[in-house]
Amino acid sequence: MNRGAGWVTEVRHTADLSAPTRRAVRELLAAAYGEDFSDDDWDHALGGLHTLAWLGGRLIGHAALVQRTLLVGDAPRRVGYLEAMAVHPAWQRRGVGRTLLRQVNAQVTRAYDFGALSTSDEGLGLYQAGGWRVWRGPLRVMTPAGVRETPEEGGGVLVYAPAGTLDAAQEEGAPLTCEFRRGDVW
Incomplete structure (x- = not known):
C-alpha cells in the first residue's frame, strides 16, 4: 500500500477483487465515463493488475494493466496495456491520476517490454x-479477415518505454499491430 494526499493505493489482481470491490470499480467507471464505458470496455480491463485509490472506504481511482501481445513491425512484444483508468470526478486534478500512473509505469518497467494505451483528448x-509518447507509425489490427489499418486511432x-526499447521503431515509423477483440480494438 502507498499513501497519497489523504488516499491510499493498493494493487490487486482481478482474481483477488471481492464482489463489493468489483461493484465499486464499475460505479467509479460509470461516474467517470458515463455512457462511454461499455461492457466490452469492462471485459478489456479484467485479467491483470488493478491499482486502486481509496479514501476511507470509498474508491476514488482505478487503473487496470493487462497483458497483450502487440506486433512492432513483425516482431511480437509482451505489452502491459492500460485499461479503465479513471478518477472520480470529485477527485480529479488532485494528483490521484498521477499517483496511479506512476504505479502503472513501475509495473510496466518491471514486467513488460513496454506499455501501451488508447487515450481520449x-x-x-x-x-x-507521465512519460508516455504518441505512437508515430501506422496502427493496425489483426482481424479474422486479415490485417487492416486503423488510421482513426x-x-x-x-506507448511507455522507459528503457528506450522502442526508440528505433518509433523513429522509423514501424507499424504497431494489436489483436482483434470485441468493442474498441485499441
Whole structure:
C-alpha cells in the first residue's frame, strides 16, 4: 500500500477483487465515463493488475494493466496495456491520476517490454506528462479477415518505454499491430 494526499493505493489482481470491490470499480467507471464505458470496455480491463485509490472506504481511482501481445513491425512484444483508468470526478486534478500512473509505469518497467494505451483528448496531457509518447507509425489490427489499418486511432495510441526499447521503431515509423477483440480494438 502507498499513501497519497489523504488516499491510499493498493494493487490487486482481478482474481483477488471481492464482489463489493468489483461493484465499486464499475460505479467509479460509470461516474467517470458515463455512457462511454461499455461492457466490452469492462471485459478489456479484467485479467491483470488493478491499482486502486481509496479514501476511507470509498474508491476514488482505478487503473487496470493487462497483458497483450502487440506486433512492432513483425516482431511480437509482451505489452502491459492500460485499461479503465479513471478518477472520480470529485477527485480529479488532485494528483490521484498521477499517483496511479506512476504505479502503472513501475509495473510496466518491471514486467513488460513496454506499455501501451488508447487515450481520449482529455487524458492525453496526463499520460504525456507521465512519460508516455504518441505512437508515430501506422496502427493496425489483426482481424479474422486479415490485417487492416486503423488510421482513426492516429494520435491516440501511446506507448511507455522507459528503457528506450522502442526508440528505433518509433523513429522509423514501424507499424504497431494489436489483436482483434470485441468493442474498441485499441
